[in-house]
Each structure stands twice: as C-alpha cells, then as structure tokens.
Amino acid sequence: EADIYQTPRYLVIGTGKKITLECSQTMGHDKMYWYQQDPGMELHLIHYSYGVNSTEKGDLSSESTVSRIRTEHFPLTLESARPSHTSQYLCASRTGGAYNEQFFGPGTRLTVL
C-alpha cells in the first residue's frame, strides 16, 4: 500500500488564481516527482527532486514551481492559473536506485475556467 497523498483530489478554479497542489509521502523517500497527465492519458514529467532543497525541471516546460523544504512534502504552485493548465497532476516518490518502484499518489484533477 502506497503512503503518498495528494490534496485536493479535484479543484475547479477561475483564471488568474494562485493555487498550490499538495503532495506528501510517509515512506521517507528521497526522490519525488510531479507529472502532468494529458486528457489522452500520456504522462509528462514537469518537476522532480532528489532530496531536501533539490529541485529540477522535467521534460515538459511548465509555468508551475515546486519546493522541497521537508523530505515528506513536495508542493506544486501555479502563481496564476490559466485554462491551459487544466489537466491531471500526479505526484510520485521513490527511494534508492533506479531499480526501485515509483509510488504514485491518486492525482489532482485541476480545471481552470
């Protein structure tokens, strides 16, 4: 059972609002990831972190930002939401080497009107 949580699960918000999507894991994993999932279900890596105070941009350019002040917490922030940000956002974490499983949260489905 994966202990990785995302809140909110669903969010409908107006254009221009600032939002923060929360992601927390209780497994002590050092590596954490944010993916954006298209309506056609393809996954795009937008941010990742190797540990506290480490953040990197992923393959897909994103207007969002992330922070990693605590091991268990990896929030994603949109300063000014736009309709183009409408998508599902998945958080994941992993420990150790590349052979280890990535655990995924249930996702946040964001709709920007």
Place this chain on the structure above:
Amino acid sequence: AQSVTQLDSQVPVFEEAPVELRCNYSSSVSVYLFWYVQYPNQGLQLLLKYLSGSTLVESINGFEAEFNKSQTSFHLRKPSVHISDTAEYFCAVNRNSGNTPLVFGKGTRLSVIA
C-alpha cells in the same frame, strides 16, 4: 537518453481472450524496464519489472512480460483477460545507474468487453 514506444493506443479484447500490449524502448545503455497500470480515477501502480536475470517476469494477477534485448522490446501478455483488467497500461524505462527519472510511454488503453 531513453525513450519508450507503445505501439497501440487502444486495445479492445473480449473477456477470456488473450492479449498482448506492445512496448519497444531505445537506449544506448543498460536499462531497467517496468509496466505500470492505472485504473480509472487512480494513480499508477507497478505491475511488474525487469531488472536482470530471467527475461520472463510475472505479476501476481496473471500478466507476464518478456525482455527481448535484440528486439529492444518488453511486451506485456495475459492468456485470458477479465473485465477487471480494463485500465490504462504504461511501459517505462530507466537507465540502470544514476538517479534519472523514469521515462514513460504514451500508454495503452485496454478495454475488456463482456
């Protein structure tokens, strides 16, 4: 860099029929290979993985995948599908050294028809 190609975006199949979901990868270094499954309104879950050793790996719910180095493939198979197997399936690859993130394919939607 690694890349993954899932050749079929959608696969409809009748219940109790066999199914194969195809996955090809590209990499200049040795890799680990994974299949993840995503049920509706949920995150992804690991189905099975290949790290080394036997090229045939199995999951607890009857799926299996075979690593074929010469064809750079890692196809997923099940001899008899159930309605509950309806989901999105993602193939993923990671180089077997360093900290690079997983690279995912575009996914294959498996629809099992009663």
